[in-house]
Amino acid sequence: MTVADELEPATPENEATEAEEPIKQRKNGLYPGVSDELAENMKSGWADTELHDLRPIAQAAETAARRAALSARFPGDRLVIPSGNLKTRSNDTEYPFRASVEYAYLTGNQTEDGVLVLEPKGEGHEATLYLLPRSDRENGDFWLSGQGELWVGRRHSLTESEKLYGIPVSDVRELADSLREATGPVRVVRGHDAGIEAALTDKVTAERDEELRVFLSEARLVKDEFEIGELQKAVDSTVRGFEDVVRVLDKAEATSERYIEGTFFLRARVEGNDVGYGSICAAGPHATTLHWVRNDGAVRSGDLLLLDAGVETHTYYTADVTRTLPINGRFSEIQRKIYDAVYDAQEAGIAAVQPGGKYRDFHDAAQRVLTERLVEWGLVEGPVERVLELGLQRRWTLHGTGHMLGMDVHDCAAARVETYVDGTLEPGMVLTVEPGLYFQADDLTVPEEYRGIGVRIEDDILVTENGNRNLSAALPRRSDEVELWMASVKGAGQS
Numbered sequence: 017m018t019v020a021d022e023l024e025p026a027t028p029e030n031e032a033t034e035a036e037e038p039i040k041q042r043k044n045g046l047y048p049g050v051s052d053e054l055a056e057n058m059k060s061g062w063a064d065t066e067l068h069d070l071r072p073i074a075q076a077a078e079t080a081a082r083r084a085a086l087s088a089r090f091p092g093d094r095l096v097i098p099s100g101n102l103k104t105r106s107n108d109t110e111y112p113f114r115a116s117v118e119y120a121y122l123t124g125n126q127t128e129d130g131v132l133v134l135e136p137k138g139e140g141h142e143a144t145l146y147l148l149p150r151s152d153r154e155n156g157d158f159w160l161s162g163q164g165e166l167w168v169g170r171r172h173s174l175t176e177s178e179k180l181y182g183i184p185v186s187d188v189r190e191l192a193d194s195l196r197e198a199t200g201p202v203r204v205v206r207g208h209d210a211g212i213e214a215a216l217t218d219k220v221t222a223e224r225d226e227e228l229r230v231f232l233s234e235a236r237l238v239k240d241e242f243e244i245g246e247l248q249k250a251v252d253s254t255v256r257g258f259e260d261v262v263r264v265l266d267k268a269e270a271t272s273e274r275y276i277e278g279t280f281f282l283r284a285r286v287e288g289n290d291v292g293y294g295s296i297c298a299a300g301p302h303a304t305t306l307h308w309v310r311n312d313g314a315v316r317s318g319d320l321l322l323l324d325a326g327v328e329t330h331t332y333y334t335a336d337v338t339r340t341l342p343i344n345g346r347f348s349e350i351q352r353k354i355y356d357a358v359y360d361a362q363e364a365g366i367a368a369v370q371p372g373g374k375y376r377d378f379h380d381a382a383q384r385v386l387t388e389r390l391v392e393w394g395l396v397e398g399p400v401e402r403v404l405e406l407g408l409q410r411r412w413t414l415h416g417t418g419h420m421l422g423m424d425v426h427d428c429a430a431a432r433v434e435t436y437v438d439g440t441l442e443p444g445m446v447l448t449v450e451p452g453l454y455f456q457a458d459d460l461t462v463p464e465e466y467r468g469i470g471v472r473i474e475d476d477i478l479v480t481e482n483g484n485r486n487l488s489a490a491l492p493r494r495s496d497e498v499e500l501w502m503a504s505v506k507g508a509g510q511s
């Protein structure tokens with residue numbers, strides 16, 4: 017990458033004052049400074065690039081409805097929801113920015129340093145979106161600052177942003193001072209912008225702020241039509257990513273699990289924003305490690321590949337799909353035995369996803385099937401009810417059978433237990449169903465042929481008015497169908 021050797025990069029701490037202060041020079045920059053003549057030259061001779069034909073973002077109506085629901089829940093309170101700041105990866109390089117889920121959910125905006133503020137007004141609130149304006153041409157910010165336009169790209173002007181997001185927009189650099197002078201009750205979503213939190217430090221309480229965070233988490237439990245459409249897009253791209261992987265398994269055998277990771281990542285970046293979480297590309301005994309994201313192991317014919325991956329759309333909605341595939345295209349007898357048990361458990365779990373049913377029902381149904389098989393195979397002493405009561409099956413099933421899905425892969429995590437795990441399923445909820453069996457390579461309580469085999473099957477399930485819809489049904493699940501699908505994909509790749 018090219019390094020801006022004239023300057024110190026802008027940070028959240030100096031961003032607010034960079035319009036007033038000279039831009040710092042980089043310690044080891046190749047240029048000693050900027051001459052007055054060059055500085056003056058750079059101020060002029062630039063075309064007007066203001067965009068005048070912008071239309072609102074696709075989800076503008078939905079974000080407005082979400083803000084209205086938030087306003088109704090906290091009448092009279094000033095509500096502050098930051099997007100977050102850039103985070104340093106090392107020295108003067110940053111991690112790719114991803115706006116806070118709460119902020120993106122309510123605005124559709126994804127830029128760093130933004131803040132949504134809902135000011136009490138009458139019976140409701142007046143929303144203002146605070147953003148950084150385009151970088152300044154008068155003080156050289158646009159070409160000298162590490163976050164200037166010529167280094168990282170053009171920001172939308174405040175006027176352009178108003179058109180896009182349907183919210184009045186103001187300069188965020190003035191917000192902290194305004195918040196320090198604010199009176200009345202205030203709530204802020206914590207953990208994203210230290211500067212904004214510092215400005216509110218004597219006006220907020222942890223308890224009140226947590227109520228805001230919990231509400232915004234629970235608001236996402238039921239997805240609107242836009243969100244369901246985005247999740248289906250994410251899943252469809254993920255299906256294509258799995259097909260990509262199957263086509264290159266021979267190259268992965270010649271290299272490592274990294275080839276699988278890179279192959280799926282290419283699909284995610286071409287069709288979406290990113291992967292929704294670190295891809296798990298676990299071959300052989302690595303499949304028994306639940307979150308194997310090192311992805312540096314060997315890929316061997318005769319082993320299984322557990323691929324747990326999801327594409328994230330440009331609007332931050334992620335898929336979360338797992339398939340366990342025979343690397344050579346055919347399950348061995350013991351692999352098929354274990355795989356089919358997990359498939360049967362998943363079938364039972366998916367069938368239990370019904371409107372009006374308890375959230376826990378799909379987990380209980382899947383765990384029962386797996387426990388029955390473990391008892392049948394003689395790996396744990398029955399009866400089944402005793403094993404379930406004591407949780408003895410968990411030595412091999414390990415994890416819960418699913419979770420809510422949306423803008424976070426483990427969505428709605430701050431929701432109250434009574435509305436989530438102990439809650440009731442409603443149409444519009446989207447959750448994963450993902451039972452698994454994992455026999456560790458060093459587990460002496462099971463026959464040797466089981467050791468080192470891990471199987472998980474995961475699909476993304478939408479609760480409907482009459483039952484459920486498997487958003488990821490395009491990827492085969494039954495063992496014989498998996499084999500046929502793999503042969504077909506590989507054949508198509510060779511034609």
